[in-house]
Amino acid sequence: MMKVEAIIQPSRFESVKDALREAGIEGMTVTEIRGHGRQKGHTEVYRGREYTVDLLPKIKLELVLPDKLVNVVVDTILKTAKTGKIGDGKIFLTRVDEAIRIRNEERGESAL
Amino acid sequence: MSVPVTPLSVLVSRCEDERSRIRKEFESGIGAKKTLRALCELADRSLQQVFKDVLKLHDSGPNGLSLLALGGYGRRMLFPYSDLDILFLFANDKVEEEFRPVISEFSRTMWDLGFRVSSAGRTVDESKRIEEDNAEFHLALLDRRFLDGDQELFDKLDQRILPPSERQARPFLFSQLHRLTKERLSRYGNTIFHLEPNVKEAPGGLRDYQAAYWLRQILGDRKDLRGSSAAEEQLAADAVEFLSSIRCFLHYSNGRNDNALTYELQAEAAEKSLGLSDGVGRSAAEWMRIYFRHARTLNRQLLRYLDQQMAAPMTLKERFFSAARNVTKTEPVVSGDFAVRSGQIEILNQQALSDRTVMYSLFAEASRTGTPLSPQAERSISYIMTHSELPVLNQAIPWETFKDILAGDFPGVALRPMHRLGLLMEILPEFRAIDSLVVRDFYHRYTVDEHSLRTIEHLQELANPADERGGAFAPLWKTLDRRDLLIFALLLHDTGKGMPVENHVTGSLESLDTAAERLGLSAEEESEVRFLIEHHLDMSATVQRRDIFDPSIVSGFAENVGTLERLQRLTLLTYADIHAVNPEALTPWKAEMLWQLFVATSNHFSRTLDRNRLHASDEKSVLDQVRTLVSGANTGDIERFLEGFPRRYLAVHSAAEIARHFAMYQKLSSSTLQTELTPERHGFSLTLLTADRPALFSTISGVLAAWGMNIIKADAFANAAGVVLDTFHFFDLHRTLELNPSEKDRFVKSLHDVLQDKAALEPLLQSRDAASRTRPPKVAVQTRLNFDDSASAHSTLLEVIVQDRPGLLYDMGSALARLACNIEVALIDTEGQKAIDVFYLTSQGKKLTAQKQDLLREVLQGTLG
Numbered sequence: 021m022m023k024v025e026a027i028i029q030p031s032r033f034e035s036v037k038d039a040l041r042e043a044g045i046e047g048m049t050v051t052e053i054r055g056h057g058r059q060k061g062h063t064e065v066y067r068g069r070e071y072t073v074d075l076l077p078k079i080k081l082e083l084v085l086p087d088k089l090v091n092v093v094v095d096t097i098l099k100t101a102k103t104g105k106i107g108d109g110k111i112f113l114t115r116v117d118e119a120i121r122i123r124n125e126e127r128g129e130s131a132l
Numbered sequence: 133m134s135v136p137v138t139p140l141s142v143l144v145s146r147c148e149d150e151r152s153r154i155r156k157e158f159e160s161g162i163g164a165k166k167t168l169r170a171l172c173e174l175a176d177r178s179l180q181q182v183f184k185d186v187l188k189l190h191d192s193g194p195n196g197l198s199l200l201a202l203g204g205y206g207r208r209m210l211f212p213y214s215d216l217d218i219l220f221l222f223a224n225d226k227v228e229e230e231f232r233p234v235i236s237e238f239s240r241t242m243w244d245l246g247f248r249v250s251s252a253g254r255t256v257d258e259s260k261r262i263e264e265d266n267a268e269f270h271l272a273l274l275d276r277r278f279l280d281g282d283q284e285l286f287d288k289l290d291q292r293i294l295p296p297s298e299r300q301a302r303p304f305l306f307s308q309l310h311r312l313t314k315e316r317l318s319r320y321g322n323t324i325f326h327l328e329p330n331v332k333e334a335p336g337g338l339r340d341y342q343a344a345y346w347l348r349q350i351l352g353d354r355k356d357l358r359g360s361s362a363a364e365e366q367l368a369a370d371a372v373e374f375l376s377s378i379r380c381f382l383h384y385s386n387g388r389n390d391n392a393l394t395y396e397l398q399a400e401a402a403e404k405s406l407g408l409s410d411g412v413g414r415s416a417a418e419w420m421r422i423y424f425r426h427a428r429t430l431n432r433q434l435l436r437y438l439d440q441q442m443a444a445p446m447t448l449k450e451r452f453f454s455a456a457r458n459v460t461k462t463e464p465v466v467s468g469d470f471a472v473r474s475g476q477i478e479i480l481n482q483q484a485l486s487d488r489t490v491m492y493s494l495f496a497e498a499s500r501t502g503t504p505l506s507p508q509a510e511r512s513i514s515y516i517m518t519h520s521e522l523p524v525l526n527q528a529i530p531w532e533t534f535k536d537i538l539a540g541d542f543p544g545v546a547l548r549p550m551h552r553l554g555l556l557m558e559i560l561p562e563f564r565a566i567d568s569l570v571v572r573d574f575y576h577r578y579t580v581d582e583h584s585l586r587t588i589e590h591l592q593e594l595a596n597p598a599d600e601r602g603g604a605f606a607p608l609w610k611t612l613d614r615r616d617l618l619i620f621a622l623l624l625h626d627t628g629k630g631m632p633v634e635n636h637v638t639g640s641l642e643s644l645d646t647a648a649e650r651l652g653l654s655a656e657e658e659s660e661v662r663f664l665i666e667h668h669l670d671m672s673a674t675v676q677r678r679d680i681f682d683p684s685i686v687s688g689f690a691e692n693v694g695t696l697e698r699l700q701r702l703t704l705l706t707y708a709d710i711h712a713v714n715p716e717a718l719t720p721w722k723a724e725m726l727w728q729l730f731v732a733t734s735n736h737f738s739r740t741l742d743r744n745r746l747h748a749s750d751e752k753s754v755l756d757q758v759r760t761l762v763s764g765a766n767t768g769d770i771e772r773f774l775e776g777f778p779r780r781y782l783a784v785h786s787a788a789e790i791a792r793h794f795a796m797y798q799k800l801s802s803s804t805l806q807t808e809l810t811p812e813r814h815g816f817s818l819t820l821l822t823a824d825r826p827a828l829f830s831t832i833s834g835v836l837a838a839w840g841m842n843i844i845k846a847d848a849f850a851n852a853a854g855v856v857l858d859t860f861h862f863f864d865l866h867r868t869l870e871l872n873p874s875e876k877d878r879f880v881k882s883l884h885d886v887l888q889d890k891a892a893l894e895p896l897l898q899s900r901d902a903a904s905r906t907r908p909p910k911v912a913v914q915t916r917l918n919f920d921d922s923a924s925a926h927s928t929l930l931e932v933i934v935q936d937r938p939g940l941l942y943d944m945g946s947a948l949a950r951l952a953c954n955i956e957v958a959l960i961d962t963e964g965q966k967a968i969d970v971f972y973l974t975s976q977g978k979k980l981t982a983q984k985q986d987l988l989r990e991v992l993q994g995t996l997g
Contacts, residue, residue: 031680034676
């Protein structure tokens, strides 16, 4: 099992979600986050006040998947989240040792 | 032990059979009251049997021990899976010790029979004491009922011991019940309108009935307490029966004490026609409307008792000062018909309420000042509203009157009781479509009407934002013009959800069509509200689905919105609309995204103002409208007048205003200076049309300053032919023009004299100077000057943020004029004590050179400090 963490542009979230659903992926955890990588922030001035946007809004998707689905999910995210500009985000993959469904204590891939 | 007792297996089987029979009878429609009573009798019988058997087993008698039912069980309202609240009352500590094994076995057996026993034990002496950290116990004790055991011991407690201590503890019990109830209501957002309500705990649930019942017992013989009428009592009894049916149904459906009325169970209950005697299956939405009607009855009854004051015992000194206060205190009378007392609006003349004009002015006062109506005032209005046979005067509300209610600083303070009392739906029948309407949605927590009212309340809270989410938006609300249009749009924006239309926005726009025609909105007002309703989801969609840091997205969004004023309204609408979905919906993340889009679009407007100029021949619709409004006007003249104005000119002025400006333009041939002075809600506006000339803007500003007028907003536009149209909105600081009508003519004459070089400005200014500069500012604003050459093809943009003060604009304008800078476009605004001004400047027809910008910066910094 692998955990896929994808940091994407908020504007791409709906498309990514729809594409994953089409690919048969139903479950995911979504978090509103702020951060930056190479895409640094900028400063906006409004009515004399400076608004420094150094941490940009992003969406984090987290999915734990059976190994066989990982490539499909990664490809889907890459295709739908990419705009080609700085700030498109990143995908991180981590191996997961165990998954347990709390309701019935089912374990392993069947708990996903 | 040889004493025969009923075997447990027999008791268990008997209880199960009884429970099953009671459930069947309930499901066949016997009604909640009979079901609860049957459950209670089963519990009583079982408890008495077990108690008797346990005493036998222990070879003991009941002397010195009483069993009491408390709380709901005491009132004989026992639901299928409710706890059995029992008190073991002991004659003294010794008896308590002796009965310990009996109690233990008794409780165990009751659990084995399927009763969830929740018990407490007290000696008679302990029962006298009020436990300050256990108000819930004392409240439950108010519902005590003898079950079994030592009857004399119970009588002693019930008739001799508790009555005096409970009388003494009334203020304590009242304050604790008040606190507990307020906390509970607050946990549910103080509204009955939840999409999946908890029928026990949520406002309007059975706990409201219980709390009202206790409050009535505690307030007891208060002479000033207005009792309920027979009709109100009947309504409350019907509501209790309806909600009790639901709670029984929920317990049976869930197999546990779970009181959440979920979507699935709403549908099932509606199909069964649960709680209704007609047996007609309904849609879940229709059935839920009946639920909310009953919940409203119980909640209103509770709030009436909750609003009572418990008289605290006063010392002699306190009594003396209280009496003295009452003698000297004068109540502010708002009108002859109502006054403000103890922070609430009270009705002085009940008869006057038959005139809707009086009722409307009362709500306008609530909206203006944020003063709520007293419960008695609401009750009086409710009486009028529910007795249709009573004569009504002036029922049709003029738009000007409704505007007053919508435009206040606290519109929610007026609109919520108006809705509660049915007055809002009388004025705005379109709102009926969403009254108590449940629309199933994963995110929304409230009914549609509640959501709409909450949007408005979230805006009025921006006067003092409670958290970081509102902080940035607060100035937008505080400086918003025509709040009435925004509030009106919010009232209607979701009415389409109650209509049989595919897209609710279409339905909401239909609501606007009928409401605008009936109320008499002007075409411009209707168009503004239409825009807000039609686009109420756009900003949220842009924030969530578009890259708001992409300038082309911002530019496209700005083009759709049109003007800064509209952007301000749409931003506030979006903020409130998201916020009112549920308490967590507006995350700081979303609020920041929304703010970023607002800032980017706002800056886009001010920085592109000079780029978008009018080509009059393309504006057929405006040309036609002006031609219709100004008799004898020909298209060529109108085109010459409009040609070259920034597009903003069309966006911020109505056709009627443009027609008036054109009429002034036509008179320029006979008199080179045309002015129009118009009173406004918070001051005056001055429109001035003349040929461009050096220092024109600063001279006008100077005259206004000399007359003590504080400029709040202004704009200056020039057309292609060099005709300047300046508009100034200003406060009349000393109410000179308001209190002395003849001064208006003198003011206009003074303006004409100065601009036509018949009088000098300096002597006028000197007389005002000394007085105006003495007051130190309350908030220090740091001066900022920003030049931008990229915003316009032919002008240099100068943004100035500076401490506002009388005469500021004159000082700045004079400095610009001294350095031969021509103002092509100006936008002047203020926010509290901060002036925010944008100038598009040229010098000799070109952008300012770098040297000129440096020089201007130096001069302005010297002037502005």
